[in-house]
Amino acid sequence: KQEVTQIPAALSVPEGENLVLNCSFTDSAIYNLQWFRQDPGKGLTSLLLIQSSQREQTSGRLNASLDKSSGRSTLYIAASQPGDSATYLCAAGGSYIPTFGRGTSLIVHP
């Protein structure tokens, strides 16, 4: 059964830092790897999806990479801002059902 782990569980940084959030998965036979953002009390918002044949995806200050062979994905956030404060979750996509990590709670303080 697929297991997804996110490290660290929580992170607090000053504004302006570049950040790396980590996601590891045990079964490399995935269809995709998706990163989400969740604000308190809200649903999940999709940030980036990397298909299994791709190595990375970029959107603005966000860059996500995927290394299937090592079972890892990273989300890089450049020049962090207080508005980036949220929980970030990754999900490894199986045949129909993605498996979620428990998320990294990020606080960016001014």
Place this chain on the structure above:
Amino acid sequence: DVKVTQSSRYLVKRTGEKVFLECVQDMDHENMFWYRQDPGLGLRLIYFSYDVKMKEKGDIPEGYSVSREKKERFSLILESASTNQTSMYLCASSFGFSGANVLTFGAGSRLTVL
């Protein structure tokens, strides 16, 4: 943009009541999912459906049932609500069966059972 709409953002129910949580998506997605999210436990899949009238149990189906009579609507039913079903419930949908199928979530329904 795909929109996934959950009918109730906040509900308060009493133990033993029958509870319906409704989810509607507007982009003709085949797959629909119900998750619950609890602090420290992450997202756990309750049920999913890959077509009309089709349903599959997820990791924690006990105490829940689902209905998908139309492609756009996926309902979660708590036949007799209990306090341990107090949680955030999240509905999601995705298109087809491919590596490109982005999972899109609704805003969530916060259920409190007293």
